[in-house]
Amino acid sequence: MSSGALTPGLCVAGDVVVKRRRELPTTSGVVKVSPGQAVTPDTVVAEALKEGELRIVKIPEILGVSPSEALQKILVKQGDVVERGAVLAEMRGLWGLFRTEARSPLAGLVEFISQATGHIGIRAPAGKIQVNAYINGVVESVEEGRGAVIRAQATLVQGIFGVGGERNGVINALRINNSSAVSERDIPANCKGSILVGGHSPTLEALRCAANRGAVGFVTGSIDDKTLAAYVGYDIGIALTGDEPVSMTLIITEGFGALAMNDQAFKLLRQAEGHEASINGATQVRAGALRPEIITKRAAESDKTVGESSGVVQGSLKIGSSVRIIRVPYFGAYGRVVELLKEPTKIATGAETRVAMVELLSGDRGIVAIPRANLEVLG
């Protein structure tokens, strides 16, 4: 393996080009924007007609007859347009008494009448689906029928895990020390439409309070797993999120436990206070890695120095690299690589692996051997 950390770093930068592909789940839509056009998060980029629902009406079961008998009783044909409540089939009892009817549960088109089952498929009228721009930016390119790529020069802060989907709001930094745990009393009274930022390990009460007060997003350093499960309403199994039934998107930047947000992320988000931001908690750790994100205004020149790091892709671990340790016993500690040992080294578990000698810059000081797989490169 090349001398690289296996864990890719996250992007935390105050001035980067952000491109987001906004597309319909079909190619037969209409793109509503054009290249060069300025867009806001709510701008409709493309829309399409979405095929209506197909409802299956089980005629034999309703009439209490066999499929072949049911076919004799059907009063409509394929292609007919029916109203809700229209009689699709009827059967009269003995001497024409006791009529049994099968009625359409919706208005729509008779799409099929199955000769095998006697079922009728009714297709509801088409609806509309739209995709919006999600971020403030400019249309870079369009794909006919599908959507567009939106480009922005912005601040991008990626988190390590999130729940909840895309939302837009205004950055609102909590009035607490970044290294403090968040409790209910720290939630501002007026946070409707806010994306709250700061602290770590919010209590369940704090999260619920923020959501109830109308916050659309919450970005914090870490969370306790039990609190997360209580907030979402269930224990998340695999790391594939974004569709949770929560009214407030939640993003953690560091991990699970009690870890303060990293300084770079906090300062960048702080400088965007009062500004609009786009947030998405969707996370997918495998097969197409997707990390939660906050995208907001580009950092001012005076703030850029704290956001020069653009995140580092894997494979760039070298002497002098700034790193964060992502496994106990030094989980969350920051350091600097002072040596990269070439040969595998035996660690406390008995495993042999390639390690880096890291000078700790937080917590307990000193130089420690850390498996390269347990380092996240910051710069």
Added chain:
Amino acid sequence: MRVDPKTLKTVLVTDCGSTTTKALLFELTPTGWRQTCRGEAPTTVEEPVADVTVGAINSFREIQELSGRTILASDDSFIVTGDDPSKGIDLYLSTSSAGGGLQMLVAGVVRTLSTESAERAALGAGAIVMEAVSADDGREDHERIERIRHIKPDIVLITGGIDGGSSTHVVEMAEILVAAAPRPRFGDTLTLPVIYAGNKDAANHVQEILSKIAQVTVVDNVRPTLDRENISPAREAIHELFLSHVMSHSPGYSKLLSWTPVAVMPTPAAVGDMVNTFASRTGQSVLCVDIGGATTDVFSVFPDQSGKQVSNRTVSANLGMSYSVANVLVEAGVSGIKRWLPFEIDESELRDRLRNKMIRPTSIPQTVEDLWLEQAVCREALKLSLQHHRSLAISVESRGAEKGIADVFKQSAERSELVNMLRLDTVIGSGGVLSHAPSRLQAAMMMIDGFGLEGVTQLAVDSIFMLPHLGVFSSVHPVAAQEIFERDCIVYIGVAVVPVYSKSANDGDLLAEIFLDNVKIGQVIAGQVVCFKSNGDSEGVLRVEPKRRDVNLGSGLGQAAERKVRLGNEGIIADGRNRPFNPGSFSVAAQMAIYKELGLIVDADSSAGVA
């Protein structure tokens, strides 16, 4: 490239996994075929690279660096071995599970008949079954439709009805599919590939209904009669579609396919082939597990009631050691994992550590406690995946065929489980947590505990996860693949001796005596776990004689068990804890005592320490 096995001397094989692409070099040496070098690199199917061949080439470069053999020309094409035998390769082969592997939706009529057969067909082809819907699964139509909509399958397999029997229900399942209109995972512009393998009389109806949303391939019924299962045609159709549809749309795969004259196999299919070959060659009952980061594959070969060896494969799609580790936590529960630990840990701490592993899946345990925690998770993942496997590894017999509509759901077959732990001969473990455990004895204990092994079982691991490579190589050169399997792949750890006995025995009771080549080497005591160490990996005839009439070692109550065994590195592990495990027997102190007895914990003053 050459495919004639007689001309092969140097073969390069990759397995493109979801995270890592692993390349192995197989060479014909003066001492026979050997695995001589290994390289790996991150798989590059995903953005921003989005070309699987980049990761493959990176792994080849590592092979070059480590072996000193030049494989690639300056344009990264393969050098074919010519006059200079120290350069180039003769053949390149590959397996793949990248991008999450082959994901399928299976639909049938009766859960325990057509749907199960369809699931076995899909699993046998190396697929992950995302969802299996049946007309009798207890759900309403709208619930099935909703569930199907959430899935983006690569391929759908729809089955139902015996040939000449009722068509109604299988056509109904097709209607539900139309209503749900699942979108294929790859390419929203592409038509969903559907394989129909049900009642042949319903084929036209199904094709007609599905024609609007799918491209339908009709193959022989997986269940032509109640008492006969015929899954090969469906399996082959799946494999063909996997190549033509799934693989060809995965980034870079068409280029990878052009490098090899042999079809790329799904990783689990390749592993399954090697397991079947092993079982067939030895005549043994085998259980093989590949526990990865996201999924756990279980393969088994057991005889059915007629004595014929039957192979089965299941994949527990959401049980694994990194991406899916939190799902093991959810399914096993905190207490399920904690019971294996020889130290106390706060519930929140346990949950947070596993969640951190989930979001940083490539990290490794650095402390002994963290290692124990991961190995405890492994035990539970093995247990859960075996439960899943047992539910599907059944033999099919019927009480008779009836063809009326009303009778469809009354039709039943005698379902007998094939997996019998008392009759299991060999278990093979694969996957990082087992193959790369710091101690082979740790791997042995994970399998003994996780699978709840019973009787006398040979224990082995796949040394460096070589089974998929050997599986695809065996399709070209089975003899060479077998040589490498025996010499470089399979590592014998030892033998587990686990008597099963009645609850009337007390801790400390003598259960059995163990003899090797007629020399007594030890005893099995109720409640204790002891390892009788070997002096190297030798062979011998193991005989275990029960000392109580209620002890079963696999040959019947009170009967001795005797077989030829390999002692491996660790020897004989005598486990007197009984099966199933007594929930009350678990405690931190009890686990500590076991691990100390086995030498897995050496520091008496703390939970830390490693042998």
